[in-house]
Amino acid sequence: MSARWTTAVLDTNVGGGLAVVRSAEGFMVDANGALFPRDWFKRQEPDIRFEHGIGHYDGQPVYLIELHGSQALPGCSWRGLRQFMLEGDFDTYTILGYAAQIATWAREHRFCGSCGQPMTQINRERAMYCEPCDLRSYPRISPSMIVLITRGDEILLARSPRFVTGVYSTLAGFAEPGESAEDCLVREVREEVALEVKNIQYVGSQCWPFPHSMMLGFHAEYAGGEIVMQPDEIEDAQWFRVDALPPLPAGRSIARYLIDLYVARRLGLAEPVLPR
Numbered sequence: 001m002s003a004r005w006t007t008a009v010l011d012t013n014v015g016g017g018l019a020v021v022r023s024a025e026g027f028m029v030d031a032n033g034a035l036f037p038r039d040w041f042k043r044q045e046p047d048i049r050f051e052h053g054i055g056h057y058d059g060q061p062v063y064l065i066e067l068h069g070s071q072a073l074p075g076c077s078w079r080g081l082r083q084f085m086l087e088g089d090f091d092t093y094t095i096l097g098y099a100a101q102i103a104t105w106a107r108e109h110r111f112c113g114s115c116g117q118p119m120t121q122i123n124r125e126r127a128m129y130c131e132p133c134d135l136r137s138y139p140r141i142s143p144s145m146i147v148l149i150t151r152g153d154e155i156l157l158a159r160s161p162r163f164v165t166g167v168y169s170t171l172a173g174f175a176e177p178g179e180s181a182e183d184c185l186v187r188e189v190r191e192e193v194a195l196e197v198k199n200i201q202y203v204g205s206q207c208w209p210f211p212h213s214m215m216l217g218f219h220a221e222y223a224g225g226e227i228v229m230q231p232d233e234i235e236d237a238q239w240f241r242v243d244a245l246p247p248l249p250a251g252r253s254i255a256r257y258l259i260d261l262y263v264a265r266r267l268g269l270a271e272p273v274l275p276r
């Protein structure tokens with residue numbers, strides 16, 4: 001959400017407004033960006049899989065159109081959500097991040113998980129509905145803990161084999177049923193590096209639409225243990241001094257924010273702002 005963008009459930013039978021267009025290749029863009037006049041776009045006779053009204057941008061209704069194929073219109077091309085996260089304006093990234101989450105959910109909830117019948121889209125609520133079961137499926141959000149562990153002037157950073165070459169980041173992991181955020185944090189830290197932590201402090205949260213994480217960011221202090229890396233998940237983990245850091249995650253990630261915040265406090269620099 002931002003001052004210019006608010007989410008809403010809109011009736012897709014009403015015309016007008018703007019459309020963001022998605023396929024397996026990402027979002028459609030042309031020279032004007034990723035928001036298209038919706039009526040014009042529909043006149044191009046695209047092969048639409050589904051459509052959801054998702055919110056208002058500067059007061060204008062915005063719809064998500066998901067296509068079957070990935071044939072772009074003349075002058076248009078496809079761009080992945082990560083590209084929008086890394087560059088360009090934050091409002092567009094926020095809208096597309098939301099649209100991507102709705103699209104993933106809508107695609108994965110076409111059938112009732114209980115009885116297997118097709119589900120229908122509800123107009124007034126962001127839910128897919130099975131009438132025989134009276135069951136609603138809402139968009140999926142996966143709570144994930146992320147923590148910066150510190151030891152005085154040193155911070156613990158690790159590499160997953162999935163990361164861009166050379167980049168080190170904070171530890172993170174998905175919550176399991178039955179856990180508090182703090183339980184999850186302690187478990188993930190034990191699993192990934194076999195360390196113990198203390199003084200766990202909540203710092204802030206961030207929507208991470210890859211594909212549907214809600215990042216809950218914490219700071220914790222080292223309490224004991226020697227680093228033992230979890231096979232497959234952690235390729236390397238080290239203590240780094242705040243004035244000698246390796247390549248770090250993207251500027252808009254909460255991982256980067258947690259690192260920058262601690263470094264700023266330690267070195268007496270201006271504190272960063274969490275993009276969200």
Ligand SMILES: NC(=O)C1=CN([C@@H]2O[C@H](COP(=O)(O)OP(=O)(O)OC[C@H]3O[C@@H](n4cnc5c(N)ncnc54)[C@H](O)[C@@H]3O)[C@@H](O)[C@H]2O)C=CC1
Pocket residue numbers: 142144146169170171172173174175188206208210211213215249253254255256
């Ligand atoms: N915004 C940011 O700054 C950062 C975001 N993240 C995100 O945090 C999330 C968790 O981080 P990871 O280290 O990958 O998790 P993790 O340490 O729990 O390991 C990933 C494993 O968790 C399991 N898993 C996958 N999806 C799951 C779900 N929805 N619920 C429960 N378990 C699931 C799978 O076995 C997967 O291999 C990811 O979505 C990741 O993209 C991670 C680091 C930085």
Ligand SMILES: [Mg+2]
Pocket residue numbers: 171172173192233
């Ligand atoms: Mg992890």
Ligand SMILES: [Zn+2]
Pocket residue numbers: 112113114115116117130131132133134135
């Ligand atoms: Zn059902």
